[in-house]
Amino acid sequence: MKLGIRLGLLGLVAVVLGGVYVSLSRDTEPTTTGFLYTFPSGDRLEEMRIVNQKGSVLLARKDGKWDITEPGAYRANQQKAGLMEDFLLALPINRQLESAAPEYGFDDPQATIEMTSTSGVRKAFLVGNLTASKAQVYLKDKDSGRVFVSDLGSVTQFDGSLDAYRDKDIFSVDKHNIVEFSYFVDGEKQVTAKRANGQDWQLTYPYEAPAREIEINEFLIGLRKWSAIKYPTREQLDYKGLGLDPPRQALEVVDAKGQGQRLELGAETEGLRFVRSGSEEDIAGIFAADVNFSNLGAADLVFFQPLKTTIGRVASIELTEADKSVTFELDHSTEPPRVTANGKPVPYETFVSFFVKYIGLSADGYDAAATPGEQTLALKTTYLDGQTAQARLLERDAGSKYIQVNDQAGFYLSDDKVALLRDRLDAALAAEQ
Secondary structure (H helix, E strand, O other): OHHHHHHHHHHHHHHHHHHHHHHHHHHHOHHHHOEOOOOOOOOOEEEEEEEEOOEEEEEEEEOOEEEEEEOOOEEEOHHHHHHHHHHHHOOEOOEEEOOOOHHHOOOOOOEEEEEEEOOOOEEEEEEEEEOOOOOEEEEEEOOOOOEEEEEHHHOHHHOOOHHHHEOOEOOOOOOOOEEEEEEEEOOEEEEEEEEEOOOEEEEEEOOOEEEOHHHHHHHHHHHOOOEOOEOOOHHHOOOOOOOEOOEOEEEEEEEOOOOEEEEEEEEEEOOEEEEEOOOOOOEEEEEHHHOOOOOOOHHHHEOOOOOOOOHHHEEEEEEEOOOOEEEEEEEOOOOOOEEEEOOEEEOHHHHHHHHHHHHOOOOOEEOOOOOOOOEEEEEEEEEOOOOEEEEEEEEEEOOEEEEEEOOEOOEEEEHHHHHHHHHHHHHHHHOOO
């Protein structure tokens, strides 16, 4: 009696399990689902191998990003890789055929696609010939041998060469949000600039100083044009011939998320510059006209203006030379302010002409081995709140002066700027009323 009950229960379990199996089979049956394969919910691919008439390419996902790992290490076109993954996870079929025929083209397939998902599912299929309509293609599952027909558009992205799957964008970082860069020539760092407080650019190498915003922004905008025009073949990877052994120039960039990238630039050939942007072999040619490092010298980017301010903040300005001293005082009780020089009225417009050159005194460069000489001119601004800003011009050479602030005198400016300031000063004093 008990044995009969047990056998009955086992039979019931078998029936239930069989029903579940049939149900699950139906849920993954291509002719039922309309897709070649059915993956678990939320499953993604971690590898895609494409073998076609143009070669073999293996793409692998790492940290959520696709890379090409065979036949070499290259950055992959993320948009194209994502599109291929989406198609493979839900590759639509139109119908199943009874059997394979030679004219289907599986003896010499147009492509063989292999994939592995994060859950461990492995699938592979062959892409055969076009159907008579030329709008559909034959597919064959390698494991079961079953043959299906699918729209051609579902598999057209699998007929490309290695170059078709590479990233044409030279930058792997966010090129629209670069916050730091360093420029190298023949392996020697020339300059490093970093964006402080999310807006202002500062030089941090070879010295620390405010940097020119317009020049840097124009340079960074120019980088956005860099795009792969040509890829040298593996047989053409003559690093010395391409000017990349060693690279002539290099650029290291960091984006707002902290992602960094080094780009090495070689020689110009037929209007192209070759750039290594990833692995040793990840090289592409970009238009040489889009590469411009001409304004990346530290002296070109420095923007040291210690006296920069606005008239509305100024109470007085004092200039002291060896033989004379001039003090401009501003009375802000009127509009525009009343201005006097050593107590004598000065036309406001004339003072403004002088003031523009005064606050615009900017460094032309930096001398790390500074040995300042005698003082030639002292400048002092007193603000309405009582604070002051001071600078001293010290002898440097026949064509320039050091501009010393807070006992530091590495920055220098040309004598032409100083001469123009003196001219405007003389004009203001000559216009005393």
